[in-house]
Amino acid sequence: MPHTTPQAATAAWLTQLPPATAPALLDWLFDQGSLTRRLTALSAQHFSVTPLNEGWQPLRADECQALGLAPGAEGWVREVYLRGHGQPWVFARSVAARAALERGGFDLETLGSRSLGELLFSDDAFIRHPLQVCRYPSAWLPAEARHEGLWARRSRFERDGLSLLVAEIFMPALWQAAAKEAR
Template sequence: MRLPDWQCANRHPCKPAGVLLEWLQNEGSLTQRLINAGDDDFRVELLDQGLQPARADEARALGLECGSQVWVREVLLHTAGAPRVFARSVAPLQALRESKADLTSLGTRSLGELLFRGDLGISRGPLEISQYPAEWLPSAWRSETCWARRSRFGGGRLQLLVCEVFLEGWPPAG
């Protein structure tokens, strides 16, 4: 399995070109961009939520020991008639317990709605991009050519790592 090579979005040596790079580097709300790009059909499909051991790259990004138990939420973001993005959010358990943000009860609501609301004092760290391991994607969406972006969000006691993987064929070529 090829592991991700997370690097700053503007300095990655193998970054994709064109529309995909622009989506990867955009620091705004991905939820809002998907809503704008669709046909008023944006929705969140909850795939999994619960405790899991942190992957090595996640633990490193969050300053945890590899394999530490973390809260994980995995979703598919749908727009324009199909799933377009696989998203995986990871939070240390202590940060989850002490945060004012109620992440565990989002259900099929978008995490972006919470993160970009503005009233929780949450800020986004630098974006990193990488090709994403096919083995880490839901089986129906596995591809060796998917690119992802991730960043840490924080505010108060909250620490959250959000990874968004653009599924094959999204975004559409300009």
């Protein structure tokens, strides 16, 4: 069942964190590679994508700003869990403007349980813009995943006038799995 994302919540998206930030956190948040590939490796190939919600809806103010759109612009929203060993490790929200999708010939509607990240990283025409990070507002998460202070990252991928904004919110189970692997 789709959840609505309150417009009132805000996030301060940053391009860097203080030098005293834990190296493991920085490694995950600012890794330039494919998160899908990294999660697949961490899960020893027990990785899956669970679609939660997708469809046309008004984009949040921060998303409109990041994509250079007028406030309240409509776009395609896709929300999924990226799972390792069946546990939700990452909540991902990807958005794109309606006009850009219709022009760009990129069909997000048919992804199903396939990873958008894998698709983006396998197409050399996509340019990835700098990563931004924040503490993600819990009001923007699905009710069953609401936790205060979760770290998130996002970046914009661009190809031939099509911009996709991909946000990845790191759930507590991921940090447990990453800590276990580090031991």
